[in-house]
Amino acid sequence: MRTLAIGQVLLWIGFLGAALTTVSNLEVKEEPWSSISWWRYAGWMLLGWSGVAVLRVGRASRQSHPEEAGMELESVVAKLQQCSVAMDQNLAASIDSLTCEKVLDIIDRQLAPMLIEFADQSKCIAEGLGTGPFSQIMSEFASGERYMNRAWSAAADGYVDEVTRSVRIANDFLKAAADHANSAIQSAAVGRAG
Amino acid sequence: MKAGSRIRPIRGEYPEFTWVAVLVGWAIGAVLTVSVAYASLMLGFSIEGSELAAILGWGFLRGVLRRTSIVENNINQTIASAVNGASSGIMFSVPALLILAKKEQFAELGNFNQPLFVLAAMTGCVIGLSFVIPLRKQMIDFDRLPYPGGIAVATILKSPGAGVRKASLLLGGVLIAALCQLTVLWQTGEEHTDWGIGAWLSLPSLLNITFYVSIMTIGVGYLSGKGGFWFGAGGFICYFVLSPLLYFVADPAVSELAQDPDKIRVGLYRPTGIGMLIGAAIGGIIGALPMIVGAVGALRGASKRTTGAVAANDEMPLWLLYLMIVVGGMAMVILAWIVAGGEISLGRAALVVFLGVCWIWVAGVIVAECVGRTNWSPLSGMTLIAVTLLIFVVRSETDSLTTIRVAMFVGTAVCLAISQASDMMLDLKSGYLIGAIPRRQQMAQFVGTWLGPILVIGLMMLLHSTNKDGGMGSTSLPAPQATALATTIDSLVSGNAPTYRYTAGAGLGLLLALSGLGGIGVLIGLGFYMPFSIVLTYTVGNVLRVLSDRFLGKPFGYETGVPLAAGLIVGEALVGVGSAVWQVGKSWWS
Numbered sequence: 001m002r003t004l005a006i007g008q009v010l011l012w013i014g015f016l017g018a019a020l021t022t023v024s025n026l027e028v029k030e031e032p033w034s035s036i037s038w039w040r041y042a043g044w045m046l047l048g049w050s051g052v053a054v055l056r057v058g059r060a061s062r063q064s065h066p067e068e069a070g071m072e073l074e075s076v077v078a079k080l081q082q083c084s085v086a087m088d089q090n091l092a093a094s095i096d097s098l099t100c101e102k103v104l105d106i107i108d109r110q111l112a113p114m115l116i117e118f119a120d121q122s123k124c125i126a127e128g129l130g131t132g133p134f135s136q137i138m139s140e141f142a143s144g145e146r147y148m149n150r151a152w153s154a155a156a157d158g159y160v161d162e163v164t165r166s167v168r169i170a171n172d173f174l175k176a177a178a179d180h181a182n183s184a185i186q187s188a189a190v191g192r193a194g
Numbered sequence: 195m196k197a198g199s200r201i202r203p204i205r206g207e208y209p210e211f212t213w214v215a216v217l218v219g220w221a222i223g224a225v226l227t228v229s230v231a232y233a234s235l236m237l238g239f240s241i242e243g244s245e246l247a248a249i250l251g252w253g254f255l256r257g258v259l260r261r262t263s264i265v266e267n268n269i270n271q272t273i274a275s276a277v278n279g280a281s282s283g284i285m286f287s288v289p290a291l292l293i294l295a296k297k298e299q300f301a302e303l304g305n306f307n308q309p310l311f312v313l314a315a316m317t318g319c320v321i322g323l324s325f326v327i328p329l330r331k332q333m334i335d336f337d338r339l340p341y342p343g344g345i346a347v348a349t350i351l352k353s354p355g356a357g358v359r360k361a362s363l364l365l366g367g368v369l370i371a372a373l374c375q376l377t378v379l380w381q382t383g384e385e386h387t388d389w390g391i392g393a394w395l396s397l398p399s400l401l402n403i404t405f406y407v408s409i410m411t412i413g414v415g416y417l418s419g420k421g422g423f424w425f426g427a428g429g430f431i432c433y434f435v436l437s438p439l440l441y442f443v444a445d446p447a448v449s450e451l452a453q454d455p456d457k458i459r460v461g462l463y464r465p466t467g468i469g470m471l472i473g474a475a476i477g478g479i480i481g482a483l484p485m486i487v488g489a490v491g492a493l494r495g496a497s498k499r500t501t502g503a504v505a506a507n508d509e510m511p512l513w514l515l516y517l518m519i520v521v522g523g524m525a526m527v528i529l530a531w532i533v534a535g536g537e538i539s540l541g542r543a544a545l546v547v548f549l550g551v552c553w554i555w556v557a558g559v560i561v562a563e564c565v566g567r568t569n570w571s572p573l574s575g576m577t578l579i580a581v582t583l584l585i586f587v588v589r590s591e592t593d594s595l596t597t598i599r600v601a602m603f604v605g606t607a608v609c610l611a612i613s614q615a616s617d618m619m620l621d622l623k624s625g626y627l628i629g630a631i632p633r634r635q636q637m638a639q640f641v642g643t644w645l646g647p648i649l650v651i652g653l654m655m656l657l658h659s660t661n662k663d664g665g666m667g668s669t670s671l672p673a674p675q676a677t678a679l680a681t682t683i684d685s686l687v688s689g690n691a692p693t694y695r696y697t698a699g700a701g702l703g704l705l706l707a708l709s710g711l712g713g714i715g716v717l718i719g720l721g722f723y724m725p726f727s728i729v730l731t732y733t734v735g736n737v738l739r740v741l742s743d744r745f746l747g748k749p750f751g752y753e754t755g756v757p758l759a760a761g762l763i764v765g766e767a768l769v770g771v772g773s774a775v776w777q778v779g780k781s782w783w784s
Contacts, residue, residue, distance in 0.1 A: 011705075011709055014705070015702060015705060015706065016431070016435060016436075018698070018701070018702055018705075019431070019436060019466070019702055020436055020439055020440070021698075022462075022466050022695060022698040022699060022702065023436060023440065023448075023458075023462040023463065023466060023695075024440065024444050024448060025444070025445070025448060026447050026448060026451070026461070026462075027692065032692070032693075032694050033694045035694055035695070036694055036695070036698050041698060041701070045701055045705065048705045049705065051709070052705065052708055052709050052710070055709060055710055056710060059710060095195065096195060097195075097196060098195055098196065099195065099196045099197065099198030099199075099201075100195065100198050100200075100201040100203065101198040101199065101200055101201060102198070103195075113749065113752075116748075116752070119338055134336070135336060138335055138336050139331065139335060139336075142331075142334070142335035142336075142626075143335075143504070143508070145626075146626050146629055147629060148629070149626065149627055149628055149629035150265070150628070150629025150630070151629065152352075152628075152629065153264040153265055153351075153352065153628050153629045154208050154629075155201070156201070156264060156352065156354065157201075157204070157208070157262045157263050157264055158201045158202050158203050158204045158262065159204050159205075159206070159208040159263070160195040160203045160204065160205060161205055161206065161207075161208075162207075162208035163195060164195060166629065169504055172504075173504075
């Protein structure tokens with residue numbers, strides 16, 4: 001945490017110094033490029049870039065010590081699992097016996113808030129597991145959420161066949177997202193143990 | 195499924211991409227385009243037509259044709275807004291030729307080849323869409339950029355099914371915003387005005403405490419939420435940090451300028467902000483490369499899974515998009531060479547087009563991200579950069595007249611490309627929220643995009659030729675954005691562009707973009723670029739959202755705040771377009 005704070009301070013001081021240097025002088029008509037003191041600009045930018053380097057080192061250190069971020073990552077992945085289970089049990093399993101009004105209610109009250117809550121915290125997956133697993137997981141999750149939204153629209157309009165189809169597809173996507181997340185966590189754990 | 199008490203079950207295919215949606219989209223798009231193009235000419239800013247198209251489509255498709263499909267109405271509004279996308283793209287750029295033609299040495303520019311410019315605009319639309327469509331996954335699925343305008347459109351589209359409460363909140367927001375905007379119009383005679391509360395409270399002028407009187411802007415800030423904070427921060431950095439420092443430590447000329455916020459913004463902050471946007475976009479592309487590679491890998495891996503066939507069919511094939519870029523680029527090379535009348539070599543024409551296409555890619559990313567986070571698009575700034583770059587490349591080989599003609603030709607294509615890119619991403623966000631199939635929306639955008647350039651260039655020439663006041667750039671047809679571009683082109687051709695400040699700004703933007711703090715480079719750059727009055731009003735919306743999430747809970751935001759804020763955006767847009775239609779009618783009558 002202290003490393004990240006130092007990085008932030010260096011970055012912002014460097015940025016503000018360079019920004020001030022950029023706007024400190026009006027244009028020199030004869031030699032426009034001399035309107036900015038480029039040595040001073042470079043000095044401030046060096047400070048800023050050192051802040052970026054410190055921030056990156058701090059984040060990398062956090063990723064390689066996952067026990068700090070691990071609890072958070074596991075709870076976020078657990079949320080994804082809950083989304084998948086909720087979609088399966090509350091909607092997909094009983095879709096043939098539900099009315100359109102009930103489908104709307106389940107999505108609005110139960111599923112949508114859960115999916116939004118997971119999505120709001122999903123960035124830690126990229127930090128904890130890397131961008132590759134993050135993009136795979138979010139690709140499936142986003143498709144699942146989109147098909148859930150499609151199910152909502154179809155239910156609001158009364159197109160029951162589309163509701164059934166979209167719910168089943170959404171269920172498949174969310175299951176795939178949860179599976180990816182679990183595999184990625186297991187691979188990461190094996191990698192650390194190795 | 196069982197039959198319920200309220201919603202009548204319908205069996206069969208869910209209508210989405212239908213001929214009805216296409217024809218209604220074209221019709222609504224044509225009406226919108228004429229109104230908004232006129233507004234762009236008179237007022238200097240454009241109105242995003244998606245909200246209005248969604249409402250009109252809702253009224254016509256449901257009310258008149260009794261068609262009950264949210265996703266079909268979404269296709270209608272996608273097509274209509276694609277047609278309307280040409281309004282700002284053309285009215286911010288092409289009239290500059292007619293304005294420059296008033297100078298004796300540039301008189302020939304007034305006789306530009308209109309069919310070729312229409313073709314350039316269409317080609318630019320296709321290239322811009324082809325570049326931005328692959329970014330959907332990154333910006334909407336992964337980054338989950340809010341696209342406040344897209345949220346507003348989705349709220350409208352869903353309102354029939356969202357229940358009476360949400361529909362009432364939406365309508366309430368519309369009425370509040372319409373009333374406020376009509377009051378502003380009535381009191382000031384202008385679409386928008388600033389409230390100089392800083393002067394009223396006797397605060398130093400350099401702090402620039404002025405609010406842009408626009409309730410829509412508060413709605414936009416609310417929908418952006420915490421994510422839009424850095425946009426406000428950019429403005430605060432300028433006027434609360436840099437301006438006071440400049441006042442106390444800089445030389446007298448700059449110290450004096452610091453006390454005039456409008457002059458310091460135009461002279462110093464705006465060019466720095468433009469540079470920051472460029473640097474931030476390049477940095478953003480570098481930073482996002484691993485994620486983009488991951489996204490492509492995810493698509494490839496998807497084909498091995500059950501869900502893969504669905505995922506693959508939901509997106510337009512990449513090979514088709516790249517083919518359109520290549521074919522469009524080649525067509526532009528030939529057209530640019532023809533427009534130059536043989537005064538430049540084919541190689542030079544190819545270089546100009548290549549640069550233009552590269553800039554479409556970079557600027558498309560910038561604008562898509564700006565609109566995604568704040569709903570504001572730095573379209574004019576990005577067009578200015580394009581024309582600047584192109585003038586530098588062309589002028590060494592030919593005279594000023596040909597330089598301007600070729601630069602504006604490719605610049606028009608770039609402007610349209612960027613305009614379509616931001617509209618597409620906004621529509622894809624609303625499509626995501628209502629469950630549209632992305633491929634169908636993307637095809638709908640292509641179906642609508644060709645019509646706008648024909649309508650707008652036709653309207654522009656009609657207004658110019660029938661105007662008794664001197665045509666474009668006159669008091670009755672001010673075309674402020676095009677006038678600014680014409681002034682800049684004139685100074686560029688005579689060698690007066692602040693490229694040093696663009697460069698320094700680019701370094702700042704790159705620094706922030708690669709800091710890992712998530713898109714802040716673009717937002718802070720936009721805060722430098724935009725008038726602080728707009729930034730302040732927008733920040734009010736941000737603060738309201740943060741407070742409501744903190745003290746009333748996030749569900750309050752989704753259930754109450756979002757529909758209300760969406761209504762605010764729609765209401766002010768409705769009055770804006772209505773005012774434009776009124777002015778068109780008045781001038782034709784007189």
